[in-house]
Amino acid sequence: MSYTIALNFEDGVTRFIGCKVGETVLDAAYRQKVNLPMDCSDGVCGTCKGHCEQGGFDMGDEYLEEALSDEEAAGGMVLTCQMVPSSDCVVQVPVASSLCKTAVGEVQGSIAAVERLSEDSIELAIDLDEGGELAFLPGQYVNITVPGAGVHRSYSFSSLPGETRASFLIRNIPGGVMSSYLTERAALGERLTLTGPLGSFYLREVTRPVLMLAGGTGLAPFLAMLEQLARQRQEGKGGDQPIHLIYGVNQDDHLVKVDALEAFAEQLPSFTYATVVVDEASDHPRKGYVIHHMDAGVMHDGDVDVYLCGPPPMVDAVLKHFDAEGIVPQSFHYEKFTPNAAGEAA
Structure with missing residues (x-):
């Protein structure tokens, strides 16, 4: 043992x-x-x-x-x-x-699937080589080398640690190095190199209520976290602390993996979620930004662990909101992701 x-x-x-x-x-x-x-x-x-x-x-x-x-x-x-x-x-x-005298790990794998989930989201699945299953903490990321480009891009796992197939949510940026590769050239079975795991954004032991705030493809690490919590519950290790996710996007058709969130809600009785759309013309029942839907109930008078992952403007808005409202969670973990614009790594 x-x-x-x-x-x-x-x-x-x-x-x-x-x-x-x-x-x-x-x-x-x-x-x-x-x-x-x-x-x-x-x-x-x-x-x-x-x-x-x-x-x-x-x-x-x-x-x-x-x-x-x-x-x-x-x-x-x-x-x-x-x-x-x-x-x-x-x-x-x-x-x-x-x-x-230790270095970041490196594994190889083959493209198993590339699926366009929405106009701005792509799901990439990679079958890792035998014996190359990556250990990581749910929420962490790896660098994936873009074939033929000589550069890498960083993506959070949306899958469980130790699985033979790793999955990622990738924002589709017109002209972006990885986006162009996935939408124009990527072929099933093509070889990719992953280095990691990296990052200090990961799920800690759940000992109090949890609030998860996701923006766009920043949903990815939360899918991995929820997978871990669902597995723990199956093994009889999970607790009953309330876990609430607020998932914000710009447009209705940018909402992805909602079916997965619904499945987690069935597996985890203490898990609830809400989706939010920025577009004022949307018919979605919750419009605006995630900060507009953080009522007192989800803050538990500050006795809450907050996890936040999204684009820099969203992260900055949440930080300013907390400061303006005098909100001090028991712990606060966040990660900004900055999409690479077209030509930046050309």
């Missing part, structure tokens, strides 16, 4: 390692050629200090308070040389991955 430990480095790279029962995270990392910071390995110097965001572990009592104070330990700080996991864990490592 072993536990999976996600090591999140400060440069956004995530490396997954296996940790044996009774083994320290530091020893497990070194065994797998990840050189975490370390001077003493005896709980004396504090060089290997990090932060455990989720998971169970035992720190024992053989370290000095100078290396890790009681206050730090109460806040989730750990010494990886003393930390012995009792479950899968996510650990923040406050150095760049390059300093630990």
Whole structure:
């Protein structure tokens, strides 16, 4: 038996390692050629200090308070040389991955499907090579190299970690490098290279109400998060904390994957969602921006974890709204995606 430990480095790279029962995270990392910071390995110097965001572990009592104070330990700080996991864990490592002699992972795969979901959205499915299933935290992204262009583009997974088929929602930008490739040249079976996982936007352990705010293809990481929550519920691990998603788009026909959201609502009794359309000429029952539909009920008097993913104007609008209304969620995680305009990477 072993536990999976996600090591999140400060440069956004995530490396997954296996940790044996009774083994320290530091020893497990070194065994797998990840050189975490370390001077003493005896709980004396504090060089290997990090932060455990989720998971169970035992720190024992053989370290000095100078290396890790009681206050730090109460806040989730750990010494990886003393930390012995009792479950899968996510650990923040406050150095760049390059300093630990580890690098971002790379896998190969073949195009399984390219589907035009709407005028502005494309779904890409990639069958990963055998043994190349990517471990990632729901919400993270990878870089996908555009064949023949010599550049890559970054996309969040909309599929579950560890699956042999990875899926992505991609905004269709006229003249865009990836958009042009997918709509004009991509062929089933064509080979693609993915590097990652990357990013600090991912689902944390759900211990209180959750509000998800998605704009356009920023829906993708939430599909992965909801898939994870649905799987946990199937395994009897899910809780009953309310989870509400507000999904905003510019036009009616830009709403995609609503059938998937409906399926999640059936699988997760605590999950609800609302769709919002900006277009004033729309007959949609909820018009405007996501901030117009964040009533007091979904904010739970601030006792809520907020996740936000969308284009920069949407992210900025939500940030300003929170500031103007004095809203301070228990935790707030957000990611902006900036579509590459035509010719930018030509």
